[in-house]
Amino acid sequence: MINLILFGPPGSGKGTQAAKLIEQFHLIHISTGDLFRYEMSHDTPLGQEAKAYMAKGELVPDSVTIGMLRNKVESHPEAAGFIFDGFPRTIPQAQALDALLAEKGTEVAALLALHVGDEEIVQRIKLRGNTSGRADDNDESIIRNRINVYKNETHPVFDFYGKKGKSQTINGIGTVDEIFERLCEAIRRLL
Ligand code: ADP
Numbered sequence: 001m002i003n004l005i006l007f008g009p010p011g012s013g014k015g016t017q018a019a020k021l022i023e024q025f026h027l028i029h030i031s032t033g034d035l036f037r038y039e040m041s042h043d044t045p046l047g048q049e050a051k052a053y054m055a056k057g058e059l060v061p062d063s064v065t066i067g068m069l070r071n072k073v074e075s076h077p078e079a080a081g082f083i084f085d086g087f088p089r090t091i092p093q094a095q096a097l098d099a100l101l102a103e104k105g106t107e108v109a110a111l112l113a114l115h116v117g118d119e120e121i122v123q124r125i126k127l128r129g130n131t132s133g134r135a136d137d138n139d140e141s142i143i144r145n146r147i148n149v150y151k152n153e154t155h156p157v158f159d160f161y162g163k164k165g166k167s168q169t170i171n172g173i174g175t176v177d178e179i180f181e182r183l184c185e186a187i188r189r190l191l
Pocket of ligand 1: 009010011032033034036053054055057058059060061065085086087088089093136146
């Protein structure tokens with residue numbers, strides 16, 4: 001099993017790259033953001049709980065997010081591995097992920113962090129807002145809040161896996177295919 005964390009600030013291209021990587025390496029893609037949007041669009045209790053946090057660009061509480069992630073992992077017992085996108089976003093989420101994978105006799109192989117500067121991110125998310133229909137993509141103050149939440153709460157996860165020798169930074173500037181090649185190279189080195 002090969003389990004990868006695709007890491008990076010909002011708008012760094014994780015979703016785009018994850019879609020290509022799962023084809024190449026036959027992995028299951030789990031995006032907590034997509035899962036929350038699905039729950040919201042179906043107006044489930046989970047979606048209703050997540051909504052207020054997402055609208056402000058804040059993180060949904062760990063207890064909610066971790067439970068949802070566990071259910072999703074456990075619904076794929078046949079998986080050859082997972083790409084986690086948008087998770088873990090806090091140290092407690094990282095600890096929960098490690099514990100969950102350990103229960104299954106596996107672990108995180110690597111955290112691949114797409115590096116893109118703040119101003120580029122704001123421009124990309126605003127552009128995406130024209131078509132994504134996401135309220136959190138259409139307001140610059142919410143976008144900047146998401147970037148701050150990333151720096152304060154999420155970036156420590158890079159060092160958490162860095163201490164285990166598992167974190168790598170990938171240049172996230174270039175064409176989609178160029179960035180994909182960089183990620184593939186890093187993954188091939190792990191196989
Ligand atoms: P992006 O990375 O482009 O901001 P996502 O789709 O990954 O978008 O996440 C959108 C929102 O969903 C986040 O701002 C947050 O409110 C919520 N969310 C997603 N993943 C998590 C998580 N692991 N923990 C807490 N909240 C999350």
